[in-house]
Structure formats: C-alpha cells, structure tokens
Amino acid sequence: MFTPTYVAQQIINGVNLGSMYALIAIGLTMVYGLLRLINFAHGDLLMLGAYLGLLLVSATFMPLILTLFIPMLVIGFLGILVERLAYRPLRGAPEVTMLITSLAVSSIIENSMVMTVTAQPRAFNLPAGVNRLHTVAGVSFSTLDALTVGLSVALMAALTLYVRNTRTGIAMRAAAENLRAARLMGIDINRVVMVAFFLGSMLAAAAGWLWAAKYSTVEPFMGFLPGLKAFVAAVIGGIGVIPGAVLGGYLLGFAEIFFVGFLPPAFSGYRDAFVFALLLLILLIRPNGILGASTEERA
Amino acid sequence: MVRVEGLTVAYGGIEAVRGVSLEVAEGELVTLIGNNGAGKTSTLMAISGVAPIRSGRIVIDGEETTKLPPHAIVARGVAHCPEGRLVFGRLTVQENLRLGAYQRKDSAGVKQDLDRVYALFPRLLERRTQLAGTLSGGEQQMLAIGRALMSRPRLLMLDEPSLGLAPLIVQRIFSVIQQLHEEGVTILLVEQNAHLALTLADRAYVLETGEVRLAGPAKQMIDNPEVRKAYLSQ
Numbered sequence: 001m002f003t004p005t006y007v008a009q010q011i012i013n014g015v016n017l018g019s020m021y022a023l024i025a026i027g028l029t030m031v032y033g034l035l036r037l038i039n040f041a042h043g044d045l046l047m048l049g050a051y052l053g054l055l056l057v058s059a060t061f062m063p064l065i066l067t068l069f070i071p072m073l074v075i076g077f078l079g080i081l082v083e084r085l086a087y088r089p090l091r092g093a094p095e096v097t098m099l100i101t102s103l104a105v106s107s108i109i110e111n112s113m114v115m116t117v118t119a120q121p122r123a124f125n126l127p128a129g130v131n132r133l134h135t136v137a138g139v140s141f142s143t144l145d146a147l148t149v150g151l152s153v154a155l156m157a158a159l160t161l162y163v164r165n166t167r168t169g170i171a172m173r174a175a176a177e178n179l180r181a182a183r184l185m186g187i188d189i190n191r192v193v194m195v196a197f198f199l200g201s202m203l204a205a206a207a208g209w210l211w212a213a214k215y216s217t218v219e220p221f222m223g224f225l226p227g228l229k230a231f232v233a234a235v236i237g238g239i240g241v242i243p244g245a246v247l248g249g250y251l252l253g254f255a256e257i258f259f260v261g262f263l264p265p266a267f268s269g270y271r272d273a274f275v276f277a278l279l280l281l282i283l284l285i286r287p288n289g290i291l292g293a294s295t296e297e298r299a
Numbered sequence: 300m301v302r303v304e305g306l307t308v309a310y311g312g313i314e315a316v317r318g319v320s321l322e323v324a325e326g327e328l329v330t331l332i333g334n335n336g337a338g339k340t341s342t343l344m345a346i347s348g349v350a351p352i353r354s355g356r357i358v359i360d361g362e363e364t365t366k367l368p369p370h371a372i373v374a375r376g377v378a379h380c381p382e383g384r385l386v387f388g389r390l391t392v393q394e395n396l397r398l399g400a401y402q403r404k405d406s407a408g409v410k411q412d413l414d415r416v417y418a419l420f421p422r423l424l425e426r427r428t429q430l431a432g433t434l435s436g437g438e439q440q441m442l443a444i445g446r447a448l449m450s451r452p453r454l455l456m457l458d459e460p461s462l463g464l465a466p467l468i469v470q471r472i473f474s475v476i477q478q479l480h481e482e483g484v485t486i487l488l489v490e491q492n493a494h495l496a497l498t499l500a501d502r503a504y505v506l507e508t509g510e511v512r513l514a515g516p517a518k519q520m521i522d523n524p525e526v527r528k529a530y531l532s533q
Contacts, residue, residue, distance in 0.1 A: 174387045183368075184347055
C-alpha cells in the first residue's frame, strides 16, 4: 500500500514544509537566545512579507526573484523598527512583560492589516511556470517546491557561515550563551540584537512569500500558526541554538507530513494536536530540546 | 587610573556595596579581600558597568564613567575576568580569545597578543579548536585570563582567579599575574586566598559587609593582627 514512490513523495513534502518551519524558527531562536523573548509578532512579519510579495507580484513586472528579495529587505528593516520601538524600552524587564508586549505588537499588526486591506483572503498567484509539475521516477514536485528547498538551504547556509565566521556572528553566539559575559567583552548588545532582528525578520519574510505561494493565498492571520509551530520547532531543537532551530524545523515538517500521510485519513484532522503532543513528548525526554544547553551550562 | 567614590550597589532592596571608596593608580596591583558577600564582586561589576549603581561615582582616567554601558568601559581599556570564569562553552578556545579582542581593529596586534596568550598558556594552544565547555576548570580559568588579556587592557580586573583550582595551577596563574604587573599592567585583584593576594599586591582594601574596613599597603596588612585573625587564620 505504501509504495516507494509514495514514500518518496512524502519525504519531498516533508522537506518542503520543514524548510519553511526552519526558516521561521531561526529568527525566533536568535531573538529568544539573546533576550529570552518569545516573539509572537514574528509570524506577523511573515504575513507582511507575504502581502508585500503579493503587491510586487501583481502590480509590477519585476523579475520574480526581486518580488522575494525586496520584501526580505523591507521586512528585515521593519524587524529592526519593531525591536527599537517595542522591545528595547523593556530591556531588563521580566520575561512575562516582554511576552505580553509581543502579543500586543502581534495584535496591532494583524488588526492594522484587517482595517487597511480587510480580512478577506487574497489569491497569491505566481506565473504559471512556477507551479509547473516535474515528475522524476514517479515522484512529482513543482518548480516552486524546488525553489522553496533550494532557497531555504541557501539562506540557512549563508546564515550559518555568517554566524560561524564573522565578528558579529561570533558575538551573537557568545551573547546567546551568556549575556553578561558578552557585555564584559565589550560587545554592544543593542547592535547584536539589531542584527538578529534584521536577519530573523528577513528569513521570516522569505518563508512568508514561499508559504503564500504554496497555498496560493494570503490573509492577515496567516502568520499565527506557522509562527506557533516554528516556535515548537525551535523548542524541540533546543531554543537559543540556531542548528537546533533548523533540526527542529525539519523534524516537525517530516513528523507532520508523515502523520497525515501514513495514518488513516481519520487522523489527519489531529495534525496540529499531534505537533503539540510531539513537543510534550520530546520535552519530557530532553527538557532543553535536542541540541539545547543544559541549565547549568546556561547559568 | 580608576577611582571609586562612595559607591553603593543595590539589587532590589539589598545593598551589596555601601559607600565604598577606593583607588587604583597606574601600574599598581591592588587587592580586595573579604569574606563571601563582602561586596568585592559587586564592586568590580559596578566598575564594568553591569551592576545597578544606586549612588556614588566611578572615574576612569579622570573621566566619570558611572552611567556608561559596559562596551564603553571596555573601550577605555578595562578588562574584567569575572568570577566563575564565564567562558563561552559553546565556542572554541580560539573564538573565546578572539572575543576578548572584540573591539580591537589592529588585526596584526591581535595576532601578536594571541601568540602571547598561547605562549603564557601552552595548554590553550593545544586545545584551540576545542569547545571551551570541554576544558577542565583550570584550563577554563587560563582561558578566562587569556581572554581578558586579548583586549590589551590598561586595567585588568581579576575576580577569584584561584577559586577551586589545584595548587600547581594556582601557582602558574599567579606567576602570570606577577609577570603582567611587572610589565606595567594596572591590576585590581579580588581573591579569597588572602595570603597569596597580599604577598603579591602593592596595596589592599579589606571589605566587610559592603564597606571598606581597612586599607593600606599589602605588607602592613599581612602583619595586621586583625587581618591575620580574620583572613589569614593565624
């Protein structure tokens, strides 16, 4: 009943979904690592990226790749702005205060969109070529699927190189591990936080564009569920650790697709519940996530 | 080099430091001794700009730095090797050292200092690609001191460099401190091993429950009956 082709197809779908979760989770984990802030507004930046992409795709004739890169840049700067206005004044405040603030930011962004562009979902249609199906050995995927995976991997590789090798990247990893020690090294935390928001929001915008393209639709609340699931992915992988976010993202993508693909159809409605059950299970076994630092290490 | 005037540090309602005044002159090695909770660490943290200062002033090179952020204080030539080492366990030894030189732009000088730290602590050279979290306690302490040296500081603050280390390593670390002192680096040393600290230092302050109890040349402190009784257990 599960032919090799079918299994291969599921794997492709899993990689696809996992790539998007990973892109989103990276921004969440970078920000959490530095500020212990669970940024609920992250998914809303994803949504804004998708809307901006839609605007550029439908109202201009620019090359498709620009309709993706321009929103990434714009949303990157918007991320910096959100941090500057909403989160920086709270530096040193309790985690709960920051959490509530991010919920407020999320709500403000979503409702501003409802008031300006309405809650009506809009079609996100790409030129026909992008959705063309290719079939290799009985397994089919669209150009968009290939683009999603290729772009995600390229972006994540670039980010990894940046964080591994540059002065700011190393400072970012140090600050995520021990903020106070990083400050004693002369690292300007505000600068590192700014870079983290820029990069994370940029990746969220890319994910938003890809997400909208995959499901051919945008609406003001579209960022909520991907944002929440990417948070689950970040926690599963070990929050605060970038490779953990990537690992968690793919793990969650695969788990979700396999759950739907290999269990009787009656179960597929429990897809989201399953994701959270998986989170609980993994946290029972490894409370700090798969690649997470133990609590003593973090002190 | 650095002058602290009437410093009070408070965490919430609890005052860890109460009206402490002290001074470290250029090229001096000054030690702060006192029991746990006497306010030594908080004093250093306040100088570095990471402790909540309630009142008082900190002046570095004649310029008030009380309200400056830590990176601005590092920029004035202050390096802080904190209690408990606080090396970055997920970073390699070499990355930790490079972070010590975070603000420096002279890559040739940084390379030179890296070689110097490796010469001081050959163990670190052997382990330069290893994650700092996998080092032993003694090696981590060497790394923390090396990291502080990488900024080529004019004022080096060391907080409990001997804590929990084997005598042989303590000896090695203190001979490095002595060597730095002879090279003219200004040093402010917090140390629970009062005997060791007083032997090395030019001057000393004794802190008790957040206040300066005694101050004077280190050699006199060693002979002070009060100090002998309370801190040298003789």
